[in-house]
Amino acid sequence: MKIGLAQMKCELGNVKANLNKIKEFISRAREEKINLLVFPELSLTGYSVKGLVPEVAIRIxxxxxxxxxRESKDISLVVGLVEESRDYNFYNSALYLEEGEIKHLHRKIYLPTYGISEEKKYFVSGERMRAFETSYGRMAILICADSWHPVLPYISVLDGASIFIHSAASFEEGLGEEISNRIAWERLNKFYAQTFSCYVIFVNRVGTEGENRFWGGSTIIAPGGKEIVKADYYKEQLTKAEIDLKEVRHYRNILPEFKEEKIDLAIRELKRLEVKKKESPLF
Known part of the structure; x- marks a missing residue:
């Protein structure tokens, strides 16, 4: 299976221009005989949409x-967008499109509203985390900050995911000078690949929005934590690599932690903590 990482610059608020660029990447990916092409978070709109949300939002x-x-009839796609629901809520969403259909819709669950991010002011949080079937195996999509909450990858792998797709719009300065987003992401992606014996496909955007500079560095990590391919920092490009799902089988056989997973224990203890939190005094 050949994966393409569409590390693109997005034009803030210009859906038409971004759609045209997405199509250009798709055309190049077809020439490279890529099976799955993954785009960054909010690739149709740019990241810092803020008050532009109602203007750039689209329904499915x-x-x-x-x-x-139509573009997905011969190539599978993951595309980020501002989605408007039937009840007029706005979501930071990603679509998995394949064989001319929407196979999966993920709505970002954890919306960062710290540092210089303000997503909760403009978006509603998603409320579901599901793995889903594709022509290439079972996958799960995590949008940027979702990946920083380990419960979501944990749920995904228990739900059968062999491939994690991390679609991001990460800028170096997002958490201040003490924490490097780039270094933290690189550690996190390898950790998940090794811990869950899965492929991690991380696609980050490039370009600038105001003072925010998106660093790119899109990558594919194999089960066991080995980096297969990596895009350049700060450069718009299409990067590609072959993956083999037999590697998932191999690593889950030699590292069989999830064969021993006690889901009932996790549920029981989480319920206990939920009750404890509700019963805790306010002061």
Missing amino acids: DNPIVEDLK
């Missing part, structure tokens, strides 16, 4: 989505 029956569905 929008002609733009229909256009992407």
Whole structure:
């Protein structure tokens, strides 16, 4: 299976321009015989949409989505967008499109509103975490900050995911001078690949929005934690690599932690902590 990492610059608020660039990446990916092409978080709109959210939001029956569905007839796609629901809520979402259909919709669950991020002011949190079937195996999508909450990858692998798709819009300065987003992400991706014996496909954008500079560094990590391929920092490019799902089988056989996983224990203890939190005094 050949994976493509579409490390693109996005034009803030310009859906038409971003859609055209997405199509250009798709055309190049077809020439490279790529099977799955993954785009960054909010690739249709740019990241810092803020007050532009109602203007750039689209529903999943929008002609733009229909256009992407047609593009996906011979290549699988993951595309980020501002989604408007039927009840007029706005979500930071990602679509998995394949064979001319939407196979999965993930709505970002954890919306950072710290540092210089303000997502909760403009988006509603998603409420579901599901792995899903594709032509290439069972996958799960995590959008940027979702990946920093280990319960979501944990749920995903228990739900059968062999491939994690991490779609991000990460800028170096996001957490101040004490924490490097780039270094932290590189450690995290390898940790998940090794701990859960899965492939991690991390796609980050490049370019700038105001003072925010997105660092790129898109990568594929194999089960066991080995880096297969990595895009350059700060450079728009299409990067590709082959993966083999037999590697997942191999590593889960020699590192069989999840054969021993006690789901009932996790559920029981989480319920206990939920009750404890509700009963805790306010002061």
